[in-house]
């Protein structure tokens with residue numbers, strides 16, 4: 368694509384004043400620049416890529432987009448916000464791929480990964496070719512690719528959509544983090560359906576207040592647009608048991624589908640019962656009463672299923688078909704995942720790394736546990752510190768044997784993170800074992816028949832981040848080894 372064609376997408380740029388080289392790629396990382404690239408300089412939170420512009424030119428960049436004039440041998444186009452421009456240009460360069468996909472975006476503190484997988488299953492079961500983008504990976508059909516962020520930045524995102532279109536994907540379901548919304552990573556992504564799971568405490572290191580965090584998530588609903596097009600109807604799927612939904616209804620002009628358990632809603636679950644095989648409930652909807660019987664457990668899973676059913680209806684999928692898919696969902700890796708190694712107690716590995724998800728996980732276990740509940744839990748470093756005392760309190764309040772350990776300490780001192788956790792506990796007993804492997808072994812050693820061990824926080828992760836190193840670590844494998852060695 369010619370530079371002029373690209374620049375014509377941006378307002379107030381006198382693009383004819385510049386040369387018009389062929390642009391073979393857009394890059395915002397100088398290390399990825401090739402001969403013929405357009406380099407976009409982003410001032411990040413850790414580095415300012417304007418400092419890498421010269422290196423980008425040496426690597427072959429034929430034009431540079433920047434927020435200030437730079438003395439370079441190639442055209443330098445100055446714009447107000449390069450982050451915003453990156454989204455506009457990436458969308459144009461890749462031929463507006465999200466317009467060619469049925470796009471479902473999910474935001475919320477907890478349940479995004481789980482809900483996205485349930486929706487993917489519903490879509491696949493009606494014969495749709497699917498794509499998925501989220502915490503665990505990007506998936507195009509059955510091919511999986513690693514992702515650095517839950518929601519990648521705009522360039523990677525548009526490139527991925529383009530790849531999806533090329534490979535015949537029809538519907539894409541993706542997690543949209545609050546960070547991504549604030550940083551404009553989904554600017555230009557044309558969502559058909561936006562789903563809200565819930566809002567509870569997390570990420571206050573980044574958003575500072577719950578109000579700001581709530582507002583960040585509202586952007587997804589506002590960004591559904593302002594038109595009513597019968598060929599591309601837009602839907603917001605909202606949780607009526609979460610106060611924040613009131614704000615999101617006001618944020619959007621899209622059609623609204625509500626769901627809930629405690630409050631009345633378009634999709635309303637009642638008579639929820641835990642069974643030996645999972646959970647059963649009755650679904651009231653504009654399409655009548657349906658019985659749902661699923662393998663997933665816990666009230667939080669009912670919410671995820673209701674959200675998924677809302678997304679299915681918004682995608683034109685009949686309720687009966689979506690319910691049949693849900694009955695076949697056995698779970699998502701690292702989300703309430705049972706580990707079986709022939710032991711006479713239960714082991715559950717779960718990605719609960721927020722106060723609310725930890726409370727949900729333990730109280731769900733309380734509903735079926737016949738023995739004691741042992742919880743191994745830590746808190747991530749370089750993340751919301753105010754979660755730490757709360758998570759420790761919850762582990763002590765609801766479990767019989769809380770064992771505090773390390774999650775991903777990252778650049779922080781693991782002992783200091785544990786001190787922050789301990790500050791939340793007053794009077795109740797707990798143990799502290801800094802080394803996560805030792806903590807898991809300790810839990811296994813002390814488990815008696817019918818006890819349940821919950822290993823919380825890292826779920827599907829196959830690494831532990833300590834300092835600036837990543838070590839192989841998989842809770843599921845470690846606990847299996849511990850059981851074998853018992």
Ligand SMILES: CC(=O)N[C@H]1[C@@H](OP(=O)(O)OP(=O)(O)OC[C@H]2O[C@@H](n3ccc(=O)[nH]c3=O)[C@H](O)[C@@H]2O)O[C@H](CO)[C@@H](O)[C@@H]1O[C@H](C)C(=O)N[C@@H](C)C(=O)N[C@H](CCC(=O)O)C(=O)O
Nearest residue numbers: 395396397409411412413414416419516517518520544546
């Ligand atoms: C705090 C935060 O949101 N950081 C994100 C942000 O990084 P940043 O602003 O620090 O960027 P930077 O590293 O300073 O780089 C600035 C620019 O220099 C460029 N660069 C950099 C180095 C170099 O040698 N050459 C070069 O050109 C970079 O490509 C970039 O364009 O922009 C990057 C690109 O989009 C993200 O990868 C990065 O996520 C970091 C890794 C991160 O940990 N983010 C977390 C907090 C996050 O976003 N989490 C949410 C999920 C949360 C949840 O679901 O619970 C997520 O969506 O992943």
Ligand SMILES: Nc1ncnc2c1ncn2[C@@H]1O[C@H](COP(=O)(O)OP(=O)(O)OP(=O)(O)O)[C@@H](O)[C@H]1O
Nearest residue numbers: 476477478479480481502667670702717718719724
């Ligand atoms: N609807 C829900 N409400 C509360 N807790 C939930 C819900 N769904 C899942 N959880 C809990 O939260 C944990 C994380 O779930 P999941 O990975 O689906 O969330 P996520 O929103 O994708 O998280 P992240 O922001 O880290 O990507 C699960 O392991 C479970 O304990």
Ligand SMILES: N[C@H](CCC[C@H](N)C(=O)O)C(=O)O
Nearest residue numbers: 720746747750774775824825
């Ligand atoms: N997406 C979440 C993942 C947290 C996972 C937990 N294991 C940790 O490292 O804190 C975050 O970046 O806050």
Ligand SMILES: [Mg+2]
Nearest residue numbers: 479480502542
């Ligand atoms: Mg996720």
